[in-house]
Amino acid sequence: MPSPAIQTRALTRTFTLKSGPVHAVRGIDLTVGRGEILGFLGPNGAGKTTTLRMLTTLLPPTGGEAVVAGHDLLGDPAGVRRRIGYVAQSGGLDPACDVREELVTQGRLHRLSRAAARHRAEELAGELDLTALLDRPTAALSGGQRRRVEIALGLVNRPEVLFLDEPTTGLDPGSRSDLWDLVRRIRAENGTTVFLTTHLLDEADALADRVVVVDAGTVVAEGSPADLKSRYAGDPAASLLDAFLAVTGRCLPDDPEPVAI
Template identity: 65%
Template sequence: MIDVRGLARTFQAAHGEVNAVRGVDFTVGEGEIVGFLGPNGAGKTTTLRMLTTLLRPTAGTATVAGHDLLADPVGVRRRIGYVAQGGGANPAEVVANELMLQARLYGLSKDRARTRIEDLAGRLGLDGLESRLVGSLSGGQRRRLDIALGLVHQPPLIFLDEPSTGLDPTSRNNLWQHIRGLRDELGATVFLSTHYLDEADALCDRILIMDRGTILVEDSPQELKGRVSGDAVTLEVAEAGVGDATAVVEALPSARSVTVGGNTIRFRTEHSSRTMVDIMRALEARAVETVSLQVDRPTLDDVFLTLTGQPAEEARAATPSTV
């Protein structure tokens, strides 16, 4: 559905050239939900703008929804839906009128447009909102309207740019269900740009992580998490036993990155199940009182930190970038 080869974009700035995207290669298969992650300034927005024909590449080629990005941009536009982060609906217009206008702009007849709008309203939870002003909708309702506008012409490929930004947890979870339905019920391929790693983990078949204009890695969420070395173990003991407990952990062949803070010991291990048994036996033999023992599997946050050098929370809080 998307085939990108050597795609690049250079901007001219006062201090010289800025290589926002540096010759990236990737593919997106039909029926996939693919997440596009990276810190601010990584080049995600520039890449998205190129793939949706809003920005011409400096170099490289791409086929999007069966059409050549450079030779047939109109063909690309006809076959894709694009939901921008800020949305595009007129807050002073009625919901039904916005949907009808979008459908007519894509060449649907009035009858076909009405049928399509009724179907989307039912699927995306917009029933009963058709006569409301866009500006009166809640954040979740407005985001679903944005998605409906991007789907009204039944594109096989839809681009979603930060779809859940600013939504409360309930609206966010509801939106996730609708995004899954784009593929499962409507058969669409979804290319999803997001800063929320839990969102990518919950929704995506594959994830692309970008930084400094290049694709660092691409794989399934599970495989990416498997690349982070070991489970994270947190051991809390009574204060009197910290020394003995630390000695026990440091003596384990599989324990790495051991840190001690107060009466809490943290480390990573490849074999957490077996290691836990060994630890408990050794602590019992030394009469060390255990307060708690917790094992956490690697998360996408761990992957993000490993690859980009900054936690996802810091990347999300950084100053927004246009590239």
């Protein structure tokens, strides 16, 4: 059997404040298979973002262990970074650059030659329907177009694992559906493992092969969307919201006003 794309054991993060320690993550155990789309859910303050930041090497754990894309998170963080892509919730496009510049610069940061970086930019533009936008300033893009460019940036190095942090928050329903199709295509065509954090339960239901629910820094439920609905809501035809409420007793935040594509 191939090794998991992500495996953690007792992954922990404690912040030390003047008021005392804050146990943001209290021991997360995760196994994510290669080529799996995992939905990572939880109410505000559950530890989702802290876990994501640890797995992407942005924040060192204070305890436990993890292997991501075959590399030890603590022993070889550079090896992890070479094999993952990360699309942050807040984005990060430079409004002064055009789409081509952004993609080529990302390729150069991954140590591609200028010619190889330009070729990779053209390749990704064709795959993600961005060719007509290559010479357009990122400041002139719609919300959905910006998100596609940000996902393209996360794919420049052909990652084994792609981390998406609430990728469709604020998008209108049409743009959201387009991005769902894009995520499915990335997995189908490249075998990419997708680690998706979201507060949109319909998104997790539509996209995820398996859902992990965290609360108070620990895993409180996991399984396929149908499994969770059957186990916690008593009906596989129920909504994932019903199962989520039964597990956590709390709601997720409302989606902000959608941005038209």
